[in-house]
Amino acid sequence: MNGAGWIDPLVSLLPGIDGFAWPALLLALPLPWLARWLLPPRRGTGAALAVPFGARLARVQGGTAVATRGGHAPWLAWCAWVLLCVAAARPQILGEAVQPPQAGRELMLALDLSGSMSEPDMQLGGRPVDRLTAAKAVLADFLDRRAGDRVGLLVFGRRAYVLTPLTLDRETVRQQLVDSVVGLAGQETAIGDAIGLAVKRLRGGADGSATDPDQPRVLVLLTDGVNTAGLLDPLKAAELAADAGVRVHTIAFGGEGSLSLFGFQLPMPGAGDEIDEDTLRGIAEATGGRFFRARDTAELAGIYAEIDRLEPVERPGEAVRPRIERYAWPLGGALALALLAFAWARRRRA
Incomplete structure (x- = not known):
C-alpha cells in the first residue's frame, strides 16, 4: 500500500496512518529549503541614490531586517508546507476486513x-x-x-x-x-x-x-x-x-x-x-x-x-480491507496554519 519501502519510517511516525497512495509526492518536502539556499537573492531593480554614508545605512537596514524576519514566525509556513505535502501523498488507513460475495x-x-x-x-x-x-x-x-x-x-x-x-x-x-x-x-x-x-x-x-x-x-x-x-x-x-x-x-x-x-x-x-x-x-x-x-x-x-x-x-470471497482516505485532516491543518501565518504577518506590520 505504501508504494515504496523508504516511506515506512515516516509512516511509523504518523499515528493512525497505514500508508500513502502517492508516496513519491513526499519528495517535495525539502523544496522550499533548497530554493532558499540555492537560488540567488533577489536584487532590487529600482533607482538608487548614492550617499556618502551608504555603508552605515546598510548596516542599520540589515539589523532591522534580521529582527523583522524573526518576528514573522516562518515556522508556521514551514509546518503548513509539510502538512500540504502529506495531504498530497494521500494518507490512508485500512478499514475492517470484509468478505464480498x-x-x-x-x-x-x-x-x-x-x-x-x-x-x-x-x-x-x-x-x-x-x-x-x-x-x-x-x-x-x-x-x-x-x-x-x-x-x-x-x-x-x-x-x-x-x-x-x-x-x-x-x-x-x-x-x-x-x-x-x-x-x-x-x-x-x-x-x-x-x-x-x-x-x-x-x-x-x-x-x-x-x-x-x-x-x-x-x-x-x-x-x-x-x-x-x-x-x-x-x-x-x-x-x-x-x-x-x-x-x-x-x-x-x-x-x-x-x-x-x-x-x-x-x-x-x-x-x-x-x-x-x-x-x-x-x-x-x-x-x-x-x-x-x-x-x-x-x-x-x-x-x-x-x-x-x-x-x-x-x-x-477473499477477505479484503478497504482503504479509507485521510488526506482531509493534513489538508485542513495546512490551510489553518497558512491563514495563521498570514494573520501573524499583518499583525506584526500593524
Whole structure:
C-alpha cells in the first residue's frame, strides 16, 4: 500500500496512518529549503541614490531586517508546507476486513409467452389471474433472492428472444419481466429454440459478453405447452446444453384450464394434459437438472424455492480491507496554519 519501502519510517511516525497512495509526492518536502539556499537573492531593480554614508545605512537596514524576519514566525509556513505535502501523498488507513460475495451462478430464465399463457386458471391474492401474471409474481420474488448471480431473461413463443443479457442488474431484469406480454414472441411454442439460444448466451453470446467458465451455468425454463414451432428439436437442444455444461431445470406450469361463461370461470377437465411433460422431463434428465410440475401459484412458488436451494447463490470471497482516505485532516491543518501565518504577518506590520 505504501508504494515504496523508504516511506515506512515516516509512516511509523504518523499515528493512525497505514500508508500513502502517492508516496513519491513526499519528495517535495525539502523544496522550499533548497530554493532558499540555492537560488540567488533577489536584487532590487529600482533607482538608487548614492550617499556618502551608504555603508552605515546598510548596516542599520540589515539589523532591522534580521529582527523583522524573526518576528514573522516562518515556522508556521514551514509546518503548513509539510502538512500540504502529506495531504498530497494521500494518507490512508485500512478499514475492517470484509468478505464480498462472489457470483454463485450464471442464470438464464426462459419464460413462455405463447397464447396459452393467457389462460385465467390461476389464483393470486385471492383473485383469478392468468398464468403469465402468476408466473411474473413468482419470478419477481425469485429474483429478489438471487443477489450475487448474473441473471438473464429470455422469452419464447413462435421464436425465442433475449430481453436481458446476463447481468448483475436485477432491477433491469425485473422491469423487462413486467413489460412482457402474451404474444410478444408469437402465439406458438418453440421450446427447442429457447434452449438453444439460452445455451449460446450462457456460453458467450453474440453481443460479445463472455461468461465465466468456472461458474455453474443454469437455465430455468417455464412453459405450459408442447413444442409447436422452431427449428431445433427440444431433446437435441438438451444434448447441446449438456455438452456446454448447462444444467436445465424445466417447469410445466398450468392448471386444468377454464372457460369463461357469464363472468364465471368454469374448469375444463383435460385442458392441462396439453403440456408435454415427458419431453420436459427428458430435457431435465439429459442435462442433470430437475423437472417440476406446478398446477397453481403456490406450487410454482415452492418450485422456485426448491431451485433456489439447489442452486446456491453466493459463497464468501477473499477477505479484503478497504482503504479509507485521510488526506482531509493534513489538508485542513495546512490551510489553518497558512491563514495563521498570514494573520501573524499583518499583525506584526500593524
